[in-house]
Amino acid sequence: MSQLGCSTRLLVIIAAIVAILFIVGLIGGAIGQALDIESPGFLHVPVLEIHEFFKGDAIFEVGGFSISNTMIAAWVTVVLVVGIALAATRKMRIIPRRLQGLVEVGLEALLNFVEGVAGKKNGRRFFPVVATIFIFVIFNAYLALFPFFGP
Structure with a gap:
């Protein structure tokens, strides 16, 4: 048990999920599009230009x-x-x-x-x-x- 009240194994699993979501967000999001990183179709998120939206x-x-x-x-x-x-x-x-x-x-x-x-x-x-x-x-x-x- 860690000091947070849950097992270290659970913390590692949560950290891995957060890291995977972060990487997927980078690849499929605005940074991935700006760097011309090819991403699968299901990861593609249309990005609005902020100066047009606001x-x-x-x-x-x-x-x-x-x-x-x-x-x-x-x-x-x-x-x-x-x-x-x-x-x-x-x-x-x-x-x-x-x-x-x-x-x-x-x-x-x-x-x-x-x-x-x-x-x-x-x-x-x-x-x-x-x-x-x-x-x-x-x-x-x-x-x-x-x-x-x-x-």
Whole structure:
């Protein structure tokens, strides 16, 4: 028995399966196609070009750099989140008012979730990154409900 609670034989089998899947993925995937590696027909996976799949609608250009609706939505999201953060923390009190209380409840719930997943010590360590990504994504998703920013 290993320290992980399962036999070494089982770990070797799992590692072999993962290695085989990794090699098959390399041969049949984008790297195999880029290197012109001949693969059997059942391994061939069509690869989309990322710039075609995630292409935003260019609205205007600035110095040869196109500004898309996705970029504008991200900027608006950042301005909105920073504005709410500034408004909530402008006149902080021991007994919070409406906006400060709402922001505190949301951050406390998110902190409890992160601590529940990563533990008390690591949860507080990872919280700034996780909260930043979560808040940006959730605000951006809600912003997409408006007609101009939607898909």
